Amino acid sequence: MSDVLRGKTIAVLGGTGPQGRGLARRFAASGLDVVLGSRSAERAAETAAGIPGNVAGLSNLDAASAGDIVIVAVPWDGHAELLKELAPALAGKVVVDCVNPLGFDKQGAYALHVEEGSAAQQAADILTDATVVGAFHNVSAVVLNDPELDSVDTDVLVLGDDREATDLVQELASVIPGVRGIYGGRLRNAHQVEALTANLISVNRRYKGHAGLRVTDV
Protein backbone atom coordinates (compact mmCIF):
# COMPACT_ATOMS: atom_id res chain seq x y z
CA MET A 1 0.00 0.00 0.00
CA SER A 2 1.24 3.49 -0.76
CA ASP A 3 2.21 5.87 2.05
CA VAL A 4 -0.67 8.24 1.31
CA LEU A 5 -3.16 5.50 2.18
CA ARG A 6 -1.42 3.89 5.15
CA GLY A 7 -3.37 4.43 8.36
CA LYS A 8 -6.31 6.03 6.58
CA THR A 9 -9.86 5.03 7.49
CA ILE A 10 -12.19 4.39 4.59
CA ALA A 11 -15.86 5.09 5.25
CA VAL A 12 -18.45 3.48 3.00
CA LEU A 13 -21.86 5.14 3.17
CA GLY A 14 -24.60 2.77 2.06
CA GLY A 15 -22.22 0.08 3.20
CA THR A 16 -24.92 -2.57 3.64
CA GLY A 17 -25.82 -2.49 -0.08
CA PRO A 18 -24.10 -4.88 -2.47
CA GLN A 19 -21.67 -2.32 -3.96
CA GLY A 20 -20.72 -0.74 -0.64
CA ARG A 21 -20.36 -4.07 1.08
CA GLY A 22 -18.21 -5.40 -1.74
CA LEU A 23 -15.89 -2.39 -1.71
CA ALA A 24 -15.65 -2.55 2.10
CA ARG A 25 -14.65 -6.21 1.86
CA ARG A 26 -11.89 -5.45 -0.63
CA PHE A 27 -10.52 -2.44 1.21
CA ALA A 28 -10.48 -4.35 4.49
CA ALA A 29 -8.76 -7.29 2.79
CA SER A 30 -5.98 -4.95 1.73
CA GLY A 31 -5.39 -3.94 5.36
CA LEU A 32 -7.25 -0.62 5.44
CA ASP A 33 -9.48 0.31 8.38
CA VAL A 34 -13.07 0.45 7.16
CA VAL A 35 -16.25 1.87 8.67
CA LEU A 36 -19.57 0.99 7.11
CA GLY A 37 -22.34 3.53 7.30
CA SER A 38 -26.03 2.78 6.99
CA ARG A 39 -29.32 4.39 7.95
CA SER A 40 -29.39 1.79 10.70
CA ALA A 41 -26.21 1.52 12.77
CA GLU A 42 -27.41 -1.93 13.91
CA ARG A 43 -27.64 -3.23 10.36
CA ALA A 44 -24.26 -1.69 9.57
CA ALA A 45 -22.74 -3.47 12.57
CA GLU A 46 -24.28 -6.78 11.47
CA THR A 47 -22.89 -6.39 7.96
CA ALA A 48 -19.50 -5.30 9.30
CA ALA A 49 -19.34 -8.40 11.47
CA GLY A 50 -19.61 -10.57 8.34
CA ILE A 51 -16.58 -8.98 6.64
CA PRO A 52 -13.06 -10.15 7.51
CA GLY A 53 -10.65 -7.42 8.66
CA ASN A 54 -10.95 -4.26 10.66
CA VAL A 55 -14.51 -3.24 9.79
CA ALA A 56 -16.97 -1.38 12.04
CA GLY A 57 -20.61 -0.53 11.43
CA LEU A 58 -22.03 2.89 12.27
CA SER A 59 -24.77 5.29 11.24
CA ASN A 60 -24.07 7.12 7.99
CA LEU A 61 -23.35 10.30 9.96
CA ASP A 62 -20.89 8.64 12.32
CA ALA A 63 -19.22 6.84 9.42
CA ALA A 64 -18.91 10.11 7.48
CA SER A 65 -17.27 11.70 10.52
CA ALA A 66 -14.90 8.77 11.09
CA GLY A 67 -13.69 8.37 7.50
CA ASP A 68 -10.61 10.04 6.03
CA ILE A 69 -11.86 9.08 2.58
CA VAL A 70 -15.62 8.63 2.27
CA ILE A 71 -17.22 6.40 -0.37
CA VAL A 72 -20.82 7.20 -1.29
CA ALA A 73 -22.52 3.96 -2.33
CA VAL A 74 -26.11 4.78 -1.46
CA PRO A 75 -29.10 4.31 -3.78
CA TRP A 76 -29.63 7.17 -6.27
CA ASP A 77 -33.05 7.69 -4.74
CA GLY A 78 -32.19 9.75 -1.67
CA HIS A 79 -28.62 10.60 -2.78
CA ALA A 80 -29.05 14.37 -2.67
CA GLU A 81 -30.97 14.36 0.62
CA LEU A 82 -28.36 12.25 2.42
CA LEU A 83 -25.47 14.37 1.16
CA LYS A 84 -27.19 17.56 2.27
CA GLU A 85 -27.57 16.09 5.76
CA LEU A 86 -23.95 14.95 5.90
CA ALA A 87 -22.34 18.02 4.28
CA PRO A 88 -20.92 19.43 7.55
CA ALA A 89 -19.39 16.04 8.47
CA LEU A 90 -17.87 15.67 5.00
CA ALA A 91 -16.25 19.12 4.87
CA GLY A 92 -12.55 18.96 4.02
CA LYS A 93 -12.64 15.29 2.99
CA VAL A 94 -12.22 13.41 -0.24
CA VAL A 95 -15.65 12.03 -1.12
CA VAL A 96 -15.82 9.28 -3.72
CA ASP A 97 -19.19 9.00 -5.41
CA CYS A 98 -19.87 5.66 -7.07
CA VAL A 99 -23.61 6.04 -7.55
CA ASN A 100 -25.19 5.15 -10.90
CA PRO A 101 -28.49 6.91 -11.60
CA LEU A 102 -30.30 4.15 -13.50
CA GLY A 103 -33.86 3.25 -14.25
CA PHE A 104 -35.12 -0.25 -14.97
CA ASP A 105 -38.00 -1.54 -17.07
CA LYS A 106 -38.73 -4.78 -18.91
CA GLN A 107 -36.13 -3.90 -21.55
CA GLY A 108 -33.44 -3.62 -18.93
CA ALA A 109 -31.51 -0.71 -17.46
CA TYR A 110 -31.22 2.82 -18.80
CA ALA A 111 -29.56 6.05 -17.71
CA LEU A 112 -31.69 8.57 -15.84
CA HIS A 113 -31.50 12.27 -16.58
CA VAL A 114 -29.67 14.10 -13.80
CA GLU A 115 -30.22 17.84 -13.53
CA GLU A 116 -26.63 18.50 -12.43
CA GLY A 117 -25.22 16.25 -15.17
CA SER A 118 -24.28 13.24 -13.06
CA ALA A 119 -24.48 11.89 -9.52
CA ALA A 120 -20.86 12.96 -8.98
CA GLN A 121 -21.62 16.52 -10.11
CA GLN A 122 -24.69 16.58 -7.88
CA ALA A 123 -22.46 15.56 -4.97
CA ALA A 124 -19.96 18.29 -5.86
CA ASP A 125 -22.75 20.88 -6.03
CA ILE A 126 -23.96 19.91 -2.56
CA LEU A 127 -20.60 19.25 -0.89
CA THR A 128 -18.95 22.57 -1.67
CA ASP A 129 -16.43 22.12 1.18
CA ALA A 130 -15.39 18.60 0.18
CA THR A 131 -13.42 17.33 -2.81
CA VAL A 132 -15.64 15.04 -4.86
CA VAL A 133 -14.23 12.30 -7.06
CA GLY A 134 -16.20 9.77 -9.13
CA ALA A 135 -15.01 6.15 -9.17
CA PHE A 136 -15.99 2.46 -8.81
CA HIS A 137 -19.07 2.85 -11.02
CA ASN A 138 -18.54 -0.15 -13.25
CA VAL A 139 -17.22 -2.76 -10.84
CA SER A 140 -19.46 -5.79 -10.44
CA ALA A 141 -20.80 -6.07 -6.89
CA VAL A 142 -21.14 -9.81 -7.39
CA VAL A 143 -17.43 -10.08 -8.13
CA LEU A 144 -16.47 -7.79 -5.24
CA ASN A 145 -18.47 -9.90 -2.81
CA ASP A 146 -17.22 -13.27 -4.04
CA PRO A 147 -14.73 -14.52 -1.45
CA GLU A 148 -13.44 -17.08 -3.97
CA LEU A 149 -12.17 -14.35 -6.30
CA ASP A 150 -8.85 -13.05 -5.00
CA SER A 151 -8.37 -10.78 -7.99
CA VAL A 152 -10.87 -8.48 -9.70
CA ASP A 153 -10.47 -8.32 -13.48
CA THR A 154 -11.36 -4.70 -14.14
CA ASP A 155 -9.95 -1.19 -14.18
CA VAL A 156 -11.58 1.67 -12.28
CA LEU A 157 -12.02 5.00 -14.04
CA VAL A 158 -11.39 7.84 -11.58
CA LEU A 159 -12.94 11.21 -12.41
CA GLY A 160 -12.33 14.56 -10.82
CA ASP A 161 -11.02 18.08 -11.05
CA ASP A 162 -8.44 17.93 -8.24
CA ARG A 163 -5.26 16.09 -9.13
CA GLU A 164 -4.26 15.23 -5.57
CA ALA A 165 -7.69 13.73 -4.91
CA THR A 166 -7.85 11.71 -8.13
CA ASP A 167 -4.31 10.44 -7.51
CA LEU A 168 -5.37 9.33 -4.02
CA VAL A 169 -8.48 7.54 -5.29
CA GLN A 170 -6.46 5.87 -8.04
CA GLU A 171 -4.21 4.52 -5.27
CA LEU A 172 -7.27 3.39 -3.34
CA ALA A 173 -8.68 1.52 -6.35
CA SER A 174 -5.32 -0.10 -6.94
CA VAL A 175 -5.20 -1.72 -3.48
CA ILE A 176 -7.75 -4.22 -4.82
CA PRO A 177 -5.73 -7.02 -6.43
CA GLY A 178 -6.20 -6.99 -10.21
CA VAL A 179 -7.61 -3.47 -10.32
CA ARG A 180 -5.86 -0.43 -11.75
CA GLY A 181 -7.19 3.02 -10.85
CA ILE A 182 -7.00 5.00 -14.07
CA TYR A 183 -7.61 8.71 -14.44
CA GLY A 184 -10.70 9.02 -16.62
CA GLY A 185 -11.24 12.76 -16.99
CA ARG A 186 -12.91 15.65 -15.25
CA LEU A 187 -16.11 15.53 -13.24
CA ARG A 188 -18.06 16.98 -16.18
CA ASN A 189 -17.40 13.67 -17.95
CA ALA A 190 -18.72 11.50 -15.09
CA HIS A 191 -22.23 11.04 -16.48
CA GLN A 192 -21.27 8.61 -19.20
CA VAL A 193 -19.18 6.50 -16.85
CA GLU A 194 -22.10 6.22 -14.45
CA ALA A 195 -24.54 5.54 -17.29
CA LEU A 196 -22.28 2.91 -18.85
CA THR A 197 -23.31 0.61 -16.04
CA ALA A 198 -26.61 0.21 -17.92
CA ASN A 199 -24.64 -1.17 -20.87
CA LEU A 200 -22.72 -3.55 -18.64
CA ILE A 201 -26.04 -4.82 -17.29
CA SER A 202 -27.06 -5.50 -20.92
CA VAL A 203 -23.75 -7.27 -21.50
CA ASN A 204 -24.30 -9.39 -18.39
CA ARG A 205 -27.79 -10.37 -19.53
CA ARG A 206 -26.61 -11.37 -22.99
CA TYR A 207 -23.40 -13.15 -22.01
CA LYS A 208 -24.40 -14.44 -18.55
CA GLY A 209 -21.35 -12.93 -16.88
CA HIS A 210 -20.19 -10.13 -14.63
CA ALA A 211 -18.59 -7.76 -17.07
CA GLY A 212 -15.89 -5.26 -16.20
CA LEU A 213 -13.80 -2.88 -18.28
CA ARG A 214 -10.10 -2.75 -19.03
CA VAL A 215 -8.50 0.27 -20.60
CA THR A 216 -5.95 -0.81 -23.21
CA ASP A 217 -2.68 0.93 -24.06
CA VAL A 218 -2.35 2.30 -20.51
Added chain:
Amino acid sequence: MSDVLRGKTIAVLGGTGPQGRGLARRFAASGLDVVLGSRSAERAAETAAGIPGNVAGLSNLDAASAGDIVIVAVPWDGHAELLKELAPALAGKVVVDCVNPLGFDKQGAYALHVEEGSAAQQAADILTDATVVGAFHNVSAVVLNDPELDSVDTDVLVLGDDREATDLVQELASVIPGVRGIYGGRLRNAHQVEALTANLISVNRRYKGHAGLRVTDV
Protein backbone atom coordinates in the same frame (compact mmCIF):
# COMPACT_ATOMS: atom_id res chain seq x y z
CA MET B 1 -15.07 -14.29 -42.46
CA SER B 2 -18.58 -15.44 -41.65
CA ASP B 3 -21.02 -16.31 -44.45
CA VAL B 4 -23.30 -13.38 -43.63
CA LEU B 5 -20.50 -10.96 -44.51
CA ARG B 6 -18.96 -12.72 -47.52
CA GLY B 7 -19.48 -10.70 -50.70
CA LYS B 8 -21.01 -7.75 -48.86
CA THR B 9 -19.91 -4.23 -49.77
CA ILE B 10 -19.19 -1.94 -46.84
CA ALA B 11 -19.78 1.75 -47.47
CA VAL B 12 -18.08 4.27 -45.21
CA LEU B 13 -19.65 7.73 -45.32
CA GLY B 14 -17.19 10.39 -44.22
CA GLY B 15 -14.56 7.96 -45.42
CA THR B 16 -11.86 10.57 -45.85
CA GLY B 17 -11.86 11.47 -42.13
CA PRO B 18 -9.51 9.63 -39.76
CA GLN B 19 -12.11 7.28 -38.28
CA GLY B 20 -13.76 6.41 -41.60
CA ARG B 21 -10.45 5.95 -43.36
CA GLY B 22 -9.16 3.74 -40.56
CA LEU B 23 -12.23 1.51 -40.58
CA ALA B 24 -12.11 1.30 -44.39
CA ARG B 25 -8.47 0.19 -44.20
CA ARG B 26 -9.28 -2.56 -41.72
CA PHE B 27 -12.37 -3.84 -43.55
CA ALA B 28 -10.48 -3.90 -46.86
CA ALA B 29 -7.57 -5.70 -45.20
CA SER B 30 -9.98 -8.43 -44.13
CA GLY B 31 -11.05 -8.96 -47.77
CA LEU B 32 -14.30 -7.02 -47.80
CA ASP B 33 -15.19 -4.73 -50.70
CA VAL B 34 -15.25 -1.16 -49.46
CA VAL B 35 -16.58 2.08 -50.92
CA LEU B 36 -15.59 5.37 -49.34
CA GLY B 37 -18.06 8.20 -49.48
CA SER B 38 -17.23 11.87 -49.15
CA ARG B 39 -18.75 15.20 -50.06
CA SER B 40 -16.17 15.23 -52.86
CA ALA B 41 -16.00 12.05 -54.96
CA GLU B 42 -12.53 13.15 -56.12
CA ARG B 43 -11.19 13.33 -52.57
CA ALA B 44 -12.82 10.00 -51.79
CA ALA B 45 -11.11 8.45 -54.83
CA GLU B 46 -7.73 9.87 -53.76
CA THR B 47 -8.14 8.48 -50.23
CA ALA B 48 -9.33 5.13 -51.59
CA ALA B 49 -6.25 4.90 -53.81
CA GLY B 50 -4.06 5.10 -50.70
CA ILE B 51 -5.71 2.10 -49.00
CA PRO B 52 -4.63 -1.46 -49.91
CA GLY B 53 -7.44 -3.78 -51.05
CA ASN B 54 -10.63 -3.38 -53.01
CA VAL B 55 -11.54 0.21 -52.11
CA ALA B 56 -13.35 2.72 -54.32
CA GLY B 57 -14.10 6.40 -53.67
CA LEU B 58 -17.50 7.91 -54.45
CA SER B 59 -19.80 10.70 -53.38
CA ASN B 60 -21.61 10.02 -50.10
CA LEU B 61 -24.83 9.41 -52.05
CA ASP B 62 -23.26 6.92 -54.46
CA ALA B 63 -21.48 5.19 -51.59
CA ALA B 64 -24.74 4.96 -49.62
CA SER B 65 -26.41 3.39 -52.66
CA ALA B 66 -23.54 0.95 -53.28
CA GLY B 67 -23.15 -0.31 -49.71
CA ASP B 68 -24.87 -3.35 -48.25
CA ILE B 69 -23.85 -2.16 -44.80
CA VAL B 70 -23.30 1.58 -44.45
CA ILE B 71 -21.00 3.09 -41.82
CA VAL B 72 -21.69 6.70 -40.85
CA ALA B 73 -18.38 8.31 -39.82
CA VAL B 74 -19.12 11.92 -40.65
CA PRO B 75 -18.55 14.88 -38.31
CA TRP B 76 -21.36 15.47 -35.81
CA ASP B 77 -21.81 18.90 -37.29
CA GLY B 78 -23.92 18.14 -40.36
CA HIS B 79 -24.85 14.59 -39.26
CA ALA B 80 -28.62 15.13 -39.35
CA GLU B 81 -28.59 17.05 -42.62
CA LEU B 82 -26.56 14.42 -44.45
CA LEU B 83 -28.75 11.56 -43.21
CA LYS B 84 -31.92 13.39 -44.28
CA GLU B 85 -30.47 13.75 -47.77
CA LEU B 86 -29.43 10.11 -47.94
CA ALA B 87 -32.51 8.57 -46.32
CA PRO B 88 -33.99 7.21 -49.57
CA ALA B 89 -30.66 5.60 -50.54
CA LEU B 90 -30.30 4.03 -47.09
CA ALA B 91 -33.78 2.50 -46.93
CA GLY B 92 -33.73 -1.20 -46.14
CA LYS B 93 -30.04 -1.20 -45.13
CA VAL B 94 -28.15 -1.70 -41.93
CA VAL B 95 -26.67 1.68 -41.04
CA VAL B 96 -23.89 1.75 -38.46
CA ASP B 97 -23.50 5.09 -36.72
CA CYS B 98 -20.11 5.67 -35.11
CA VAL B 99 -20.40 9.41 -34.58
CA ASN B 100 -19.42 10.94 -31.22
CA PRO B 101 -21.09 14.28 -30.47
CA LEU B 102 -18.27 15.98 -28.57
CA GLY B 103 -17.26 19.52 -27.83
CA PHE B 104 -13.71 20.67 -27.12
CA ASP B 105 -12.33 23.50 -25.02
CA LYS B 106 -9.06 24.13 -23.21
CA GLN B 107 -9.98 21.52 -20.56
CA GLY B 108 -10.36 18.85 -23.22
CA ALA B 109 -13.35 17.03 -24.67
CA TYR B 110 -16.86 16.83 -23.29
CA ALA B 111 -20.14 15.27 -24.37
CA LEU B 112 -22.63 17.47 -26.18
CA HIS B 113 -26.33 17.37 -25.41
CA VAL B 114 -28.23 15.62 -28.20
CA GLU B 115 -31.94 16.27 -28.43
CA GLU B 116 -32.72 12.70 -29.57
CA GLY B 117 -30.49 11.21 -26.86
CA SER B 118 -27.52 10.22 -29.00
CA ALA B 119 -26.20 10.42 -32.55
CA ALA B 120 -27.38 6.84 -33.11
CA GLN B 121 -30.89 7.68 -31.95
CA GLN B 122 -30.91 10.78 -34.14
CA ALA B 123 -29.97 8.55 -37.08
CA ALA B 124 -32.75 6.12 -36.19
CA ASP B 125 -35.26 8.96 -35.96
CA ILE B 126 -34.31 10.17 -39.44
CA LEU B 127 -33.75 6.82 -41.15
CA THR B 128 -37.10 5.25 -40.35
CA ASP B 129 -36.74 2.75 -43.22
CA ALA B 130 -33.23 1.60 -42.27
CA THR B 131 -32.00 -0.42 -39.31
CA VAL B 132 -29.64 1.72 -37.26
CA VAL B 133 -26.91 0.21 -35.10
CA GLY B 134 -24.31 2.09 -33.05
CA ALA B 135 -20.71 0.81 -33.05
CA PHE B 136 -17.01 1.67 -33.43
CA HIS B 137 -17.30 4.73 -31.18
CA ASN B 138 -14.29 4.12 -28.99
CA VAL B 139 -11.74 2.75 -31.44
CA SER B 140 -8.66 4.91 -31.85
CA ALA B 141 -8.38 6.28 -35.40
CA VAL B 142 -4.61 6.50 -34.94
CA VAL B 143 -4.44 2.78 -34.22
CA LEU B 144 -6.81 1.90 -37.10
CA ASN B 145 -4.65 3.86 -39.54
CA ASP B 146 -1.32 2.52 -38.33
CA PRO B 147 -0.15 0.01 -40.97
CA GLU B 148 2.41 -1.38 -38.49
CA LEU B 149 -0.35 -2.58 -36.15
CA ASP B 150 -1.75 -5.86 -37.45
CA SER B 151 -4.00 -6.30 -34.45
CA VAL B 152 -6.21 -3.76 -32.69
CA ASP B 153 -6.36 -4.18 -28.91
CA THR B 154 -9.94 -3.20 -28.20
CA ASP B 155 -13.49 -4.51 -28.14
CA VAL B 156 -16.31 -2.78 -30.00
CA LEU B 157 -19.62 -2.27 -28.21
CA VAL B 158 -22.49 -2.80 -30.64
CA LEU B 159 -25.83 -1.16 -29.76
CA GLY B 160 -29.19 -1.66 -31.35
CA ASP B 161 -32.75 -2.87 -31.08
CA ASP B 162 -32.68 -5.43 -33.93
CA ARG B 163 -30.92 -8.66 -33.07
CA GLU B 164 -30.14 -9.65 -36.66
CA ALA B 165 -28.54 -6.26 -37.31
CA THR B 166 -26.49 -6.19 -34.10
CA ASP B 167 -25.33 -9.76 -34.76
CA LEU B 168 -24.22 -8.70 -38.24
CA VAL B 169 -22.33 -5.66 -36.97
CA GLN B 170 -20.69 -7.75 -34.25
CA GLU B 171 -19.43 -10.00 -37.07
CA LEU B 172 -18.23 -6.96 -38.97
CA ALA B 173 -16.28 -5.63 -35.97
CA SER B 174 -14.76 -9.04 -35.41
CA VAL B 175 -13.18 -9.17 -38.90
CA ILE B 176 -10.60 -6.71 -37.56
CA PRO B 177 -7.85 -8.82 -35.98
CA GLY B 178 -7.82 -8.38 -32.20
CA VAL B 179 -11.30 -6.87 -32.05
CA ARG B 180 -14.38 -8.53 -30.61
CA GLY B 181 -17.78 -7.13 -31.47
CA ILE B 182 -19.75 -7.28 -28.21
CA TYR B 183 -23.45 -6.57 -27.80
CA GLY B 184 -23.64 -3.48 -25.60
CA GLY B 185 -27.35 -2.84 -25.20
CA ARG B 186 -30.23 -1.08 -26.89
CA LEU B 187 -30.02 2.13 -28.86
CA ARG B 188 -31.41 4.07 -25.90
CA ASN B 189 -28.10 3.32 -24.17
CA ALA B 190 -25.93 4.60 -27.03
CA HIS B 191 -25.34 8.08 -25.61
CA GLN B 192 -22.92 7.04 -22.92
CA VAL B 193 -20.89 4.90 -25.31
CA GLU B 194 -20.55 7.84 -27.70
CA ALA B 195 -19.76 10.23 -24.84
CA LEU B 196 -17.19 7.89 -23.31
CA THR B 197 -14.89 8.88 -26.15
CA ALA B 198 -14.39 12.15 -24.24
CA ASN B 199 -13.03 10.11 -21.32
CA LEU B 200 -10.73 8.14 -23.58
CA ILE B 201 -9.38 11.44 -24.92
CA SER B 202 -8.62 12.42 -21.29
CA VAL B 203 -6.95 9.05 -20.76
CA ASN B 204 -4.86 9.56 -23.89
CA ARG B 205 -3.75 13.00 -22.71
CA ARG B 206 -2.76 11.77 -19.28
CA TYR B 207 -1.07 8.53 -20.30
CA LYS B 208 0.20 9.54 -23.77
CA GLY B 209 -1.41 6.54 -25.44
CA HIS B 210 -4.25 5.47 -27.68
CA ALA B 211 -6.65 3.91 -25.23
CA GLY B 212 -9.23 1.30 -26.10
CA LEU B 213 -11.66 -0.75 -24.03
CA ARG B 214 -11.88 -4.44 -23.30
CA VAL B 215 -14.94 -5.98 -21.71
CA THR B 216 -13.91 -8.57 -19.14
CA ASP B 217 -15.72 -11.82 -18.30
CA VAL B 218 -17.13 -12.07 -21.85
